[in-house]
Amino acid sequence: MTSELRPRARKKELIVRTLASGETVVYDLETHEAHCLNQTSAMVWRRCDGTTTLAEMASEITMELDEPFTEELVHVALAELDEAGLLENMPLELKRTAAMTRRQAMSRIGKGALIAALIPLITTILAPTPAAAGSCLPSGASCTSGYQCCSGFCNSGTCE
Numbered sequence: 001m002t003s004e005l006r007p008r009a010r011k012k013e014l015i016v017r018t019l020a021s022g023e024t025v026v027y028d029l030e031t032h033e034a035h036c037l038n039q040t041s042a043m044v045w046r047r048c049d050g051t052t053t054l055a056e057m058a059s060e061i062t063m064e065l066d067e068p069f070t071e072e073l074v075h076v077a078l079a080e081l082d083e084a085g086l087l088e089n090m091p092l093e094l095k096r097t098a099a100m101t102r103r104q105a106m107s108r109i110g111k112g113a114l115i116a117a118l119i120p121l122i123t124t125i126l127a128p129t130p131a132a133a134g135s136c137l138p139s140g141a142s143c144t145s146g147y148q149c150c151s152g153f154c155n156s157g158t159c160e
Contacts (some may be wrong), residue, residue, distance in 0.1 A: 004055075007078055008088045018042070023039035026086060035084045036145050039121040040069065047088060054078075057151035069118060077120030084122050 005051035015027040022039035024046075037045055043064065047057045054074045058137040081091045137143055140157045146152050149159035 004053050006053055007048045007051050007081075007090060008050035009045050009081070010086050010088050014086075026084075028085065031085065032126060033084075035086065036123045037081075038121045040065075040073065041077045041080060042121050044074055044120060045081055048078075048087060059090070065118070066116060073118060073120060076137055080120055080122040084124055 013029040015029065017025045019025065019102040022042065022082070024037045024042035026035045026037065027033075028035070034108075040061065043061050047060065052060075054071050058069050058071045059073050063141055078087065078090065081087050137148050137159045138150060139159050142157055143149050143154040143159045144157065146154045148154065151160050
């Protein structure tokens with residue numbers, strides 16, 4: 001039974017920052033991806049300690065939010081966390097049951113704005129390597145935007 005499974009969050013090679021909004025930003029040093037976990041995804045991820053069951057997670061989050069947070073929502077969060085590479089060895093049984101999409105969850109849970117705010121969501125971006133982030137085009141190089149030029153000015157397709 002999936003309720004008794006105890007997922008574990010990946011902790012190695014990550015930089016984690018919790019924001020005042022309740023969101024958590026996780027930078028993966030291996031993949032150079034930055035993941036922004038909304039409040040509910042972050043709440044689930046923090047509880048992935050290898051000892052807390054899905055049922056316990058749902059109950060604890062329900063109490064913390066003072067809003068119903070079901071095991072189905074925990075499954076949605078776990079699927080997103082696994083896809084982002086933020087879980088260690090997610091059990092196959094849990095992968096199968098967590099494969100539900102957000103749209104399916106919305107249709108099963110309800111369509112109210114409050115419920116929609118509870119849907120776990122992770123946004124991922126690929127961060128440039130330091131070398132790529134620090135490089136710019138010299139004067140005279142072809143450009144399409146001032147952001148590409150060291151000077152900050154792109155004039156008619158040429159860096160000034």
